[in-house]
Amino acid sequence: MQHLDLQVIERALVWSRQGETIWLCTVIDTFGSSPREPGSWMVVRQDSQHIGSLSGGCVEDDFLLRLSQGEFDCPITVVRYGDNDAAQRPNITLPCGGILEVLIERLNPAPPIIEHLETLRDTLLGKYHLMRNVHLASGSAYFSDDTALGPKVVQDVQQGIVKIRVAPAKRLIIAGISAVSAPCAAFAVTLGFEVIVCDPDEAASKAFDVPGAHVKAILPSTYIASGVCHSGTAVVALTHDPRIDDLAMIEAVRTPAFYIGVMGSTQTSAVRTERLIRSGGLKQEDINRLYMPIGLALGSKTPAEIALAVMADIVRVQYGIRIGDL
Incomplete structure (x- = not known):
């Protein structure tokens, strides 16, 4: 299953190539509690087919109704939902009590739009780190290089530009099937990761x-070595089997993956470190990239608790939070 952002942009590309006008909706600001974070996308075509989401359903329903009534015919519209003082109608109270500000772009199926969407797709697939700049007055959009950390959406009020960071879609590769693999995969799917589970045991893969x-009956190291890891990828080895875990680590440190972790006790991790240096040819800087023992120290005992600790640590690293700041 692809990450939702990638699903949205790939569907937008398909519809544009078919000659359809589309509306790309982006959450650009939130106030208080909100169902989706800034940068969340939904794409819609004229007959109300859509993919992605902006809220729990009420915002989407209002947008589709108003679209069917001929609204949003301008290149750019900004609508605020949940704000009693907003001029747009109708006023919608979000179930969470928050406020959403949504950027709505009407995109014709012209070659420059299709090329723009292709760049978005390639960025989500890990080829670039870009800032998408949308000019609110003209509706024009262009990309600029972006390697900095920061908010997903920045509004430059003086310039009248909304800046949206576009980075590779979140991906989790689980090396090996164990009791921890299923709850870890389930947590990751819920968190919006594209999840790939690799194990050479065909029977175990079929039963997962x-x-x-998505399950692949393949040695994880072989899959990792095929070039599937980008900077939005986390790799976790969860089997306690050195034949799977060690090889996965050896290949993963050669990639730009932002998180590489392997399960095991402190003593097991020390032995693995010696083995990876001695037999795997890893250097100390490679070892420093490995999270072992994997996961936050939550006192986890059960497979589900260990999986929770693993995913919590991945999210921590993803957002640049240091252990001392928790």
Whole structure:
């Protein structure tokens, strides 16, 4: 199952190539509690087919109704939902009590638009780190290089530009099937990761059943070495089997993955470090990239608790939070 952002942009590309006008909706600001974070996308075509989401359903329903009534015919519209003082109608109270500000772009199926969407797709696939700049007065959009950390959406009020960071879609590669693999995959799917589980045991791979996770009956190291890791990728080895875990680590440190972790006790991790240096040819800087023992120290005992600790640590690293700041 692909990450939702990638699904949205790939569907937008398909519809544009078919000659359809589309509306790309982006959450650009939130106030208080909100169902989706800034940068969340939904794409819609004229007959109300859509993919992605902006809220729990009420915002989408209002948008589709108003679109069917001929609204949003301008290149750019900004609508605020949940604000009693907003001039737009109708006024919608979000279930969470928050406020959403949504950027709505009407995109004709012209070659420059298709090329723009292709760049968005390639960025989500890990080829670039870009800032998407949308000019609110003209509706024009262009890309600029972006390697900095910061908010997903920045509004430059003076210039009248909305700046949206576009980075590779979140991906989790789980090396090996164990009791921890299924709850870890389930947590990751819920968190919006594209999840790939690799194990050379065909019977175990066939029996693995987590909705939304994609299973490959292949040695994880072989899959990782094929070039599937980008900077939005986390790799976790969860089997306690050095034949799977060690090889996965050796290949993963050669990639730009932002998180590489392997399960095991402190003593096991020390032994693994010696083994990876001695037999795997890893250097100390490679070892420093590995999170082992994997996961936050939550006192986890059960497979689900260990999976929770693993995913919590991945999210921590993803957002640049240091252990001392928790």
